[in-house]
Amino acid sequence: MSAAQADGRAARREESAVERLYGWVDDRFAISRGGRHLLDKIFPDHWSFMLGEIALYSFIVLLVTGVFLTLYFVPSEHDIVYNGVYGPLRGQTVSEAYASTVNLSFSVRDGLLMRQMHHWAANIFVGSIVVHMLRVFFTGGFRRPREINWMIGATMLILAIFNGFLGYSLPDDLISGTGIRIAYSILESIPFVGTYLAYFLFGGSYPGTAIIPRFFIIHVLILPLVILGLLAAHLGILVRHRHSQFPGRGAREDNVVGSPLWPAFAAKTGGFFFLIAGVTALLGALVQINPIWLYGQYYPYKVSYAVQPDWYMGWLDGALRVMPSWEINLPGHMVPTIFFPAVLLPGITFGLIYAWPLIEAKLTGDYAEHHLLDRPRDKPLRTAIGAATFSFYFVLFGASATDVLANYLTVSLNVVLWAFRIACIVVPIVVFPVTYKICREIQETPGAGSRKRPNIVVRSAEGGYEVVPSEEYPGYVEREPDLEPVPVEEVDVVGAMQPEQEETPEGIYRIPRVFR
């Protein structure tokens, strides 16, 4: 036994079993290098960068609760006689899909909680994607080099909306069945190919018996896989590009100021995950969602008034409601009313979302790379366009509740409908100049957005008054940021030992970010 071998043995003996196992794996896969790269990724601390994480974590909640639900859900339209615990359904002929959903709500321990958590998490998932997207839009986070990641995000939004629709259609209840009926008509409305598409998707004419099994496999397998793949790409590109950031406090185009993934950001984001899961669990436990036992089995000849889709389809439903009944009669072919709000509108919407990075670059001539984000007020035109467009969809979203609003405000339904028809044109026209003007005025206001300092009014002995601005706040010291480099010695032990990297100073590697 040579001396070197003996030293190696002695060194190994000092390592713990975990360290030795890690070393064994690392010798073979070199996970330390890439792993360290990941662990030291810097995340800016600003709260608005955590909006996408809400979507990520609610997606995890969706996966976990969804797996639970698939254990009990039967994706079949086969008719059976309900014989479960819920009295008003006992003896009714229902589909296996409906019966199994009611049974998993009432007869499976925690089943209803899981169902409601799943549904609430879906609402939060799509909502947080929209909020995240608004943040990226208004701060210009989609500009070069992040155009592709913006488009991947938009694709995930579309898929999330679709998957939500498929998911709430699965229980085969009265309300979602009406939604499927509408979806079938929307498909049919597409000129020339619509009927074929509808037959293809439904396996024949409406309603058929194929739709629930098909929706099921798309909902639980295909779309989640695609979303997972896109999510991996989204995050991979995020790591590749490094994080964008707001200017200030030492932030420059060529660096990232924030906390490293390990340990600071991991602790923060891990806690964030549990808080998001907690919000979902609280909503699932305390607030009823989609009580299908009240709705009953869907039959094409039964219908309930006041049927709306879930909110993320609401803007489409609202567009259907406010659209006047105009048809186009081509020779030998009629394009029905619903084609315009339900096919053309979403087509234009998502086309614009996809193309916006290219449109803006073309309009401004700004093809440069940007890692520092804009403040919305500094780009008043973009902010105004975004706000006006968003207000249009928000009005459409409100229009999906015309009947509920008319009922609660005790006004005529027709009045509410006409109010929305006018509002979806007028509101964006008003929002645009108002937003533009507000942006301009904030720009011109010195100290806008910074912490306000209270004025203290002091009364003197003579009875006069004097206004004294207070200290900004107790203990405030104006100082330069105390930026601390990530220590290298601790972080890249394995990499530093490797001889081929010695051309750079030991333990120090440049991380370039400008890709040209």
Add this chain to the structure above:
Amino acid sequence: MLLRVLRQAATPAGVVVAAAALAMVLYPPHGRGAGAQGGGSTGRLAAPALVDKTSPSRSAQLALGRTLFDENCSSCHGIDAQGSKLGLDLRGVGAAVVDLWVSSGWMPLAQPTIEPIRKPSKFDRQQTEAIANYVASLAPGGLPIPKVDLKGANAAEGFSVFALNCAPCHTITGAGDALSSELSAPPLHGLTPTQVAEAVRTGPGTMPTFNSFVISKQQLVDVVDYVTRHIEHPDSPGGLSLGGVGPVAEGFVGLFVGVGACVLIALWIGERDRHEGHGGGHGGGQGGGEPAGPGERLAVGAAQGGVPVAVQSSGEGGVDA
């Protein structure tokens, strides 16, 4: 069977029985006081001539009904319920109609020009029945106040009948909703079995009348059972029901409570108010608006040019300049 009936009808006694039966069909007993409700008079022909033979309690009830009618209803509906410019002719509408409109608080109106709305009834049960029976006693026609016995009701059948006939306007949860123009379907919560049966059979306002050809006697009992006992689901699981108006309310909660809470959490654990040119000395890290201590640690990501400021990882991840 039919032959036997015909043969019996040929005898003098049969003629009397058949005539009575025919009269029963053509002129069903219409709210002659307690007898009509209790079924006491249903076996006999309740002809106007029998009014004199009413029991003292029934005549007392009719007297009470007359007093209440004169005080509360006659200003619009006329002193003999013959109607006026302000109110409908109530002769022959039957006790069920009057009972429904009075017990639901729709009538009497505060002013003759306003729309009827549901409110606590002005009268107690005894007074309401007195008014209804008094109005019914003025002219033949209409239905008596129905007596609904929920024993033997089948809630599942009632649910099915409800989904087919009632949900298209009242919504499947019975929450009610605005229909086209000024019309609306009222919520079905907090109703008595008698009111539900009266509404189904008499069709108040723009509501269609569902007679026994559409909803059979047993189905009526079933649907009354479903509406009065199950639709509100006092023990419905799952938490707050959000008014039973469906996905609109759920969407608002999902967006403004769900996403809102998540964004507030992000605000709480993320960094706020960092601004350009603000000096940037505060707000670092998890403390939110707290001033940063001198030891606060921030990290800088990448370096520019050849001046390494900080390090993140091995060079593999980046693209070399």
